[in-house]
Amino acid sequence: MKLYEMTLKEASEKIKKQEITALELTQSILDRIKEVEPKVDSYITITEEEALNRAKEIDEKIKAGEEVSVLAGIPMAVKDNICTDGVKTTCASKMLENFVPPYDATVVKKLNAAGAIMVGKTNMDEFAMGSSTENSYLKKTKNPWDLNKVPGGSSGGSAAAVAAGQAFYALGSDTGGSVKQPAALTGLVGLRPTYGRISRYGLIAFGSSLDQVGIFTKDVTDCAIVLRELAGKDKMDGTSAEVEVADYEKHLDKDMSNIKIGIPKEYFVEGIDADVKKAVLDGVEKLKELGATVKEVSLPHTDSAIATYYVLAPSEASSNLARFDGIRYGYRAEGYDSLEGLYTKTRTEGFGDEVKRRIMIGTYALSAGYYDAYYKKALKVRTLIKKDFVDAFEDVDVIIAPTAPNVAFNIGEKTSDPMAMYMEDACTIPSCLAGVPGMSIPCGFKDGLPIGMQIIGNYFDEATMLKVAHAFESVTEFKDQRAKL
Amino acid sequence: MGDKILIGLEIHAELLTNTKIFCGCKNEFGADVNTNCCPVCLGLPGSLPVLNERVLDFAITAGLSFNCKIARNTKMDRKNYFYPDLTKAYQISQYDIPLCYDGYIEVEAEDGSAKKIGIERIHIEEDTGKSLHDATGDTLLDYNRGGVPLIEIVSRPDMNSPKEAYQFLEKLKEVLLFTNISDVKMEQGSLRCDVNVNVIKEDGRKSNIVELKNLNSFKAALKAMEYEVIRHNELLAKGENTVRETRRWDDSQNKTISMRSKESVQDYRYFPEPDVVDINLTEEYVNDIKNKLPELPDDKRKRFMKEYSLPEYDAKVLTTSKEISNYFEEMISKFSDAKMISNWIMTELLRRVNDEGITLDDVKFDKDAFVYLLKVISEGKINNNAGKKVFREMFETGKKPENIIKEKGLIQIQDEGAIKEIVVGILNDNLQSVEDYKNGKDRALGFLVGQVMKASKGKANPQMVNKLIIDIMKNM
Numbered sequence: 001m002k003l004y005e006m007t008l009k010e011a012s013e014k015i016k017k018q019e020i021t022a023l024e025l026t027q028s029i030l031d032r033i034k035e036v037e038p039k040v041d042s043y044i045t046i047t048e049e050e051a052l053n054r055a056k057e058i059d060e061k062i063k064a065g066e067e068v069s070v071l072a073g074i075p076m077a078v079k080d081n082i083c084t085d086g087v088k089t090t091c092a093s094k095m096l097e098n099f100v101p102p103y104d105a106t107v108v109k110k111l112n113a114a115g116a117i118m119v120g121k122t123n124m125d126e127f128a129m130g131s132s133t134e135n136s137y138l139k140k141t142k143n144p145w146d147l148n149k150v151p152g153g154s155s156g157g158s159a160a161a162v163a164a165g166q167a168f169y170a171l172g173s174d175t176g177g178s179v180k181q182p183a184a185l186t187g188l189v190g191l192r193p194t195y196g197r198i199s200r201y202g203l204i205a206f207g208s209s210l211d212q213v214g215i216f217t218k219d220v221t222d223c224a225i226v227l228r229e230l231a232g233k234d235k236m237d238g239t240s241a242e243v244e245v246a247d248y249e250k251h252l253d254k255d256m257s258n259i260k261i262g263i264p265k266e267y268f269v270e271g272i273d274a275d276v277k278k279a280v281l282d283g284v285e286k287l288k289e290l291g292a293t294v295k296e297v298s299l300p301h302t303d304s305a306i307a308t309y310y311v312l313a314p315s316e317a318s319s320n321l322a323r324f325d326g327i328r329y330g331y332r333a334e335g336y337d338s339l340e341g342l343y344t345k346t347r348t349e350g351f352g353d354e355v356k357r358r359i360m361i362g363t364y365a366l367s368a369g370y371y372d373a374y375y376k377k378a379l380k381v382r383t384l385i386k387k388d389f390v391d392a393f394e395d396v397d398v399i400i401a402p403t404a405p406n407v408a409f410n411i412g413e414k415t416s417d418p419m420a421m422y423m424e425d426a427c428t429i430p431s432c433l434a435g436v437p438g439m440s441i442p443c444g445f446k447d448g449l450p451i452g453m454q455i456i457g458n459y460f461d462e463a464t465m466l467k468v469a470h471a472f473e474s475v476t477e478f479k480d481q482r483a484k485l
Numbered sequence: 486m487g488d489k490i491l492i493g494l495e496i497h498a499e500l501l502t503n504t505k506i507f508c509g510c511k512n513e514f515g516a517d518v519n520t521n522c523c524p525v526c527l528g529l530p531g532s533l534p535v536l537n538e539r540v541l542d543f544a545i546t547a548g549l550s551f552n553c554k555i556a557r558n559t560k561m562d563r564k565n566y567f568y569p570d571l572t573k574a575y576q577i578s579q580y581d582i583p584l585c586y587d588g589y590i591e592v593e594a595e596d597g598s599a600k601k602i603g604i605e606r607i608h609i610e611e612d613t614g615k616s617l618h619d620a621t622g623d624t625l626l627d628y629n630r631g632g633v634p635l636i637e638i639v640s641r642p643d644m645n646s647p648k649e650a651y652q653f654l655e656k657l658k659e660v661l662l663f664t665n666i667s668d669v670k671m672e673q674g675s676l677r678c679d680v681n682v683n684v685i686k687e688d689g690r691k692s693n694i695v696e697l698k699n700l701n702s703f704k705a706a707l708k709a710m711e712y713e714v715i716r717h718n719e720l721l722a723k724g725e726n727t728v729r730e731t732r733r734w735d736d737s738q739n740k741t742i743s744m745r746s747k748e749s750v751q752d753y754r755y756f757p758e759p760d761v762v763d764i765n766l767t768e769e770y771v772n773d774i775k776n777k778l779p780e781l782p783d784d785k786r787k788r789f790m791k792e793y794s795l796p797e798y799d800a801k802v803l804t805t806s807k808e809i810s811n812y813f814e815e816m817i818s819k820f821s822d823a824k825m826i827s828n829w830i831m832t833e834l835l836r837r838v839n840d841e842g843i844t845l846d847d848v849k850f851d852k853d854a855f856v857y858l859l860k861v862i863s864e865g866k867i868n869n870n871a872g873k874k875v876f877r878e879m880f881e882t883g884k885k886p887e888n889i890i891k892e893k894g895l896i897q898i899q900d901e902g903a904i905k906e907i908v909v910g911i912l913n914d915n916l917q918s919v920e921d922y923k924n925g926k927d928r929a930l931g932f933l934v935g936q937v938m939k940a941s942k943g944k945a946n947p948q949m950v951n952k953l954i955i956d957i958m959k960n961m
């Protein structure tokens with residue numbers, strides 16, 4: 001086995017036992033990046049020098065007998081909308097092509113403190129808007145399982161990096177499914193925590209009331225490990241929650257006898273590929289065999305979720321992206337003759353089509369005379385969607401559904417049809433609107449492409465969600481499949 | 486009913502918290518440009534605001550002081566617009582649920598009766614940065630002020646004369662000072678005031694509301710309102726009307742000048758701020774602030790008049806600031822003649838403090854020294870004029886009054902025998918004046934008193950001198 005093929009946990013154990021050094025591990029990842037990056041295009045920025053220097057530091061600490069975190073010396077990647085002090089953070093936009101933040105996001109700070117080694121910043125849909133990573137201004141990332149397919153989006157770069165062995169784990173961000181959907185399309189474990197579980201400080205905002213930092217790993221154990229390191233109240237983020245963080249790894253076992261699984265009938269309807277449906281339901285059977293009880297639940301407002309999301313998220317985005325005006329940082333157009341001209345030209349030239357589309361939708365939905373009809377109504381529907389989940393979780397511990405309606409699609413297939421692209425997140429959006437945690441784990445293949453099973457948990461109950469995922473994983477072999485490059 | 490003037494005010498006051506509203510940056514005036522800035526108040530991508538709880542305390546204190554109701558469940562909203570000094574291209578403010586609402590400030594109406602001017606709302610928001618225009622026409626931006634906490638106080642259009650509006654502002658300023666909410670320095674921009682004015686004629690014809698901005702002092706506000714009322718009346722008299730617009734006061738020309746028409750209404754696309762959690766206040770929290778409210782100027786004034794039998798004028802002067810009223814009350818705890826203290830504070834102390842441009846804290850002598858001085862004057866040990874001399878020196882040097890009196894030999898001669906000796910001598914030297922006095926020339930008495938005082942180097946007790954001269958002359 002090549003070093004880069006290990007899981008985070010395996011690598012960590014080898015480092016702690018001093019069987020390998022962080023430097024060797026980092027070098028193997030950097031070599032792997034050199035080898036496959038021309039094919040996959042996962043990264044926007046590679047921080048080779050910093051990574052090697054940090055690896056040396058970690059090795060010295062370990063040699064000196066210092067106690068280090070499980071993440072110490074392990075190479076990882078960060079989505080390029082998460083601020084890194086002194087390292088370009090572009091949001092894959094012309095607008096921020098040369099933006100270097102003067103500060104670290106809280107998650108990055110935590111990882112640095114734990115001795116993690118960032119090897120680079122990953123590609124994404126511009127400002128996290130998209131479901132295929134084709135909206136990047138800088139490059140198109142390919143799905144490591146089939147280079148003609150998309151890796152999903154908007155965290156496609158992070159997903160592809162882990163799937164291609166270019167990092168042991170990666171941070172993404174999830175607004176309406178941008179971690180779960182690419183995880184499904186690239187055969188990874190992808191987790192979006194409860195809204196408020198992980199600090200958003202330093203995550204460049206798209207839809208503030210929906211955005212969450214998410215995690216890509218090769219298996220559930222790794223996911224539990226990273227979540228524990230990242231979760232917790234942050235005084236820099238008023239919306240982060242003061243809720244105890246469990247040692248998730250310790251909760252992972254196969255005993256499903258106390259677990260009640262809900263199957264939402266609204267998620268197994270038209271539009272979901274038959275093979276995807278079958279793989280997910282087969283997965284549920286596996287859990288049943290482990291002792292879980294299964295019942296049908298109803299989330300009646302599911303069909304309003306996409307419409308609600310595409311009012312709320314663009315509304316917030318239109319406001320969040322207003323600061324990119326060419327005045328203080330980022331791109332500034334040349335040849336303007338007034339302040340108004342500076343704004344207009346800068347934003348016209350700096351933003352891509354999808355970003356502009358959403359800014360316009362959001363501006364419209366918030367404007368006087370339309371606010372009640374769109375934004376306010378969407379807020380009301382969101383409350384109903386939330387209630388659906390609260391009600392469902394009265395009866396069940398987790399809800400299981402497909403993550404994406406189909407496996408990875410061809411590059412270019414949906415770029416001219418925004419609505420088709422929006423449908424990609426149909427299964428992930430409702431739980432994001434509700435703010436409950438969700439994850440995707442691989443549960444099958446179709447034509448050699450991974451299928452994702454979505455496990456949705458109750459508020460702040462990531463532990464149960466991970467436990468179910470782990471039980472499934474331990475009796476199946478999907479996690480051991482690797483993309484061949 | 487005659488013509489009616491309608492005036493409404495919108496006041497922005499910067500709060501005197503130590504740090505800004507959403508970050509830990511210092512809230513201070515006058516720092517070097519762009520030195521009190523961090524990613525949060527610069528609105529850098531990825532940064533998030535966290536509400537400073539002190540801002541709530543301050544705003545609720547203001548609300549309670551102005552008799553407002555306090556919303557228990559409220560939120561912050563975003564007000565979206567583009568402007569270079571606005572870092573996020575939105576201002577975090579409050580829209581449909583202000584923190585404080587339905588209050589009033591009491592002023593004296595034109596007829597002398599007490600009148601309540603309604604306060605529609607007080608809400609919290611962040612201040613913007615500042616644009617500076619240099620000589621070459623370039624615009625430079627200073628974001629130190631960005632994120633400084635503000636309250637916006639919106640009155641109802643209940644003021645029917647510029648004078649009432651002026652009083653409203655004065656009262657508002659007093660309370661903000663008393664409660665330490667704001668330093669209300671208009672010239673530094675920590676208090677900013679916009680005025681809406683219009684006039685309704687007896688026959689029902691109305692002028693359009695005009696907004697006055699950029700008023701940099703209460704005096705300017707008063708002049709601008711007076712100017713506008715006249716302008717509205719003149720236009721209406723000619724059968725014309727005012728334009729619905731924003732005007733500014735030009736101090737050098739003593740008139741208002743049009744800034745911009747109000748026709749294009751900006752759509753701020755308000756919506757609930759998703760980055761700041763909703764504000765839910767417990768009864769306990771609000772009551773705690775209520776219990777900590779200081780005695781407000783109006784109450785203090787009434788108490789001073791009642792408790793110390795002071796005239797209204799004195800009570801008003803002594804309650805113009807917390808420092809002055811505290812000074813007075815500390816003095817009175819050591820010396821019981823309230824009127825004497827009041828006179829000395831008003832005429833000597835405050836005049837000198839204002840002349841020097843210092844605060845009461847900077848005064849060089851302590852209150853015990855001041856009390857000592859008032860005591861020796863009231864006991865007749867030195868006379869009033871000598872007292873003023875002593876005060877002047879105390880103020881300038883901080884020396885103890887007893888030392889000054891000793892050095893200058895100012896203790897009055899109370900010994901009747903000694904004074905009599907001087908009087909007799911002076912009278913004998915000035916027989917013509919004695920004659921004049923007897924012939925009814927009162928002025929002569931003054932001259933003789935003056936001579937005696939001069940001979941005693943100002944130390945003779947003047948009452949005694951007076952009495953002795955008259956007594957002795959009778960027998961001459």
Ligand SMILES: [Zn+2]
Pocket residue numbers: 505508509510521522523524525526527632
């Ligand atoms: Zn700051």
